[in-house]
Amino acid sequence: MQISSELRSAVQYTNIDSVGSDPMWKAAGLNYDLHMSDCENRWVALYHKPEDTDYTYGFVYIDPQAGFTVQYGGRFTIGANGKYSLAPNPIPPDKMNLKIRLDQNGMAALLPPRALGELGLPEKPDWLKSYEDKTDPVTHKVNWGSFHNGIGDSRRAIDYLESAYKEQSDAPKLVFELVYAYNAVERPEDAIRLSKSEFAKNPKDELLCREMAFAYLHLKSYKEAATQYQDCVALCGDSESEMAEKSELAMNLSSTYKALADTPNSDAWLEKAKRWAPKGSPVYRYFHPGEE
Numbered sequence: 632m633q634i635s636s637e638l639r640s641a642v643q644y645t646n647i648d649s650v651g652s653d654p655m656w657k658a659a660g661l662n663y664d665l666h667m668s669d670c671e672n673r674w675v676a677l678y679h680k681p682e683d684t685d686y687t688y689g690f691v692y693i694d695p696q697a698g699f700t701v702q703y704g705g706r707f708t709i710g711a712n713g714k715y716s717l718a719p720n721p722i723p724p725d726k727m728n729l730k731i732r733l734d735q736n737g738m739a740a741l742l743p744p745r746a747l748g749e750l751g752l753p754e755k756p757d758w759l760k761s762y763e764d765k766t767d768p769v770t771h772k773v774n775w776g777s778f779h780n781g782i783g784d785s786r787r788a789i790d791y792l793e794s795a796y797k798e799q800s801d802a803p804k805l806v807f808e809l810v811y812a813y814n815a816v817e818r819p820e821d822a823i824r825l826s827k828s829e830f831a832k833n834p835k836d837e838l839l840c841r842e843m844a845f846a847y848l849h850l851k852s853y854k855e856a857a858t859q860y861q862d863c864v865a866l867c868g869d870s871e872s873e874m875a876e877k878s879e880l881a882m883n884l885s886s887t888y889k890a891l892a893d894t895p896n897s898d899a900w901l902e903k904a905k906r907w908a909p910k911g912s913p914v915y916r917y918f919h920p921g922e923e
Contacts, residue, residue: 655709660746666737666784667691668784685718686706687706699778702729706720853890857887875909878908885900
């Protein structure tokens with residue numbers, strides 16, 4: 632459906648710096664200076680192409696089961712005096728309930744209070760109550776941290792996750808999510824500090840193993856990174872998805888040994904990566920760029 636693809640394209644546009652200013656936006660109190668993760672439980676105007684006459688709006692919220700979501704609201708126009716007016720909606724609300732799950736932290740503009748009044752929108756829609764998170768406080772923080780990691784806002788994720796860690800350091804998923812966030816914001820020392828003891832207790836945690844190896848690599852501790860990546864390889868099975876992962880780890884090992892000026896090991900792991908990569912996987916496509 633065309634409107635669905637257009638909406639997905641709008642919510643995925645992330646480059647705030649490329650958006651200029653428009654005197655009409657200023658008159659309407661509209662500023663495209665935020666990302667979706669800044670707009671939880673708020674009405675927003677989505678990315679607006681210069682050639683578009685209408686604006687698309689929606690409501691940003693977190694579904695406790697699915698993460699960041701935009702509920703499509705409709706379209707509006709802005710008059711010369713900055714007044715908001717509803718525009719014809721290509722999807723009548725009684726015909727389709729369109730939700731877009733977010734996997735990128737797209738840009739948006741908050742609708743100011745007067746826009747809500749002129750468009751007849753409540754501060755929060757009644758249906759939002761059905762998405763209230765009923766988990767305990769620590770689980771809530773871990774889940775919200777995970778959702779922020781998933782959308783690419785690990786700085787905000789850390790706020791949730793560090794708070795949860797102070798309350799219950801052994802909460803499920805917590806250490807991995809916090810280590811992932813530390814790596815994402817370039818705090819590898821914190822990632823290693825936190826993950827070392829956890830990996831000693833759970834030496835078969837392949838995801839945590841990878842995060843540790845990545846942190847060592849970021850610190851240019853190449854010998855430690857090589858050892859850690861080999862531990863990760865040993866944890867992989869023989870399924871197609873695991874072989875794809877194994878081939879990626881082998882590529883990382885090849886790069887690590889190259890940094891150590893160890894050409895024989897670098898070449899050997901590169902050959903393993905090529906041999907292990909299932910057809911169609913990212914590593915396979917790397918070695919076979921002309922193949923469909």
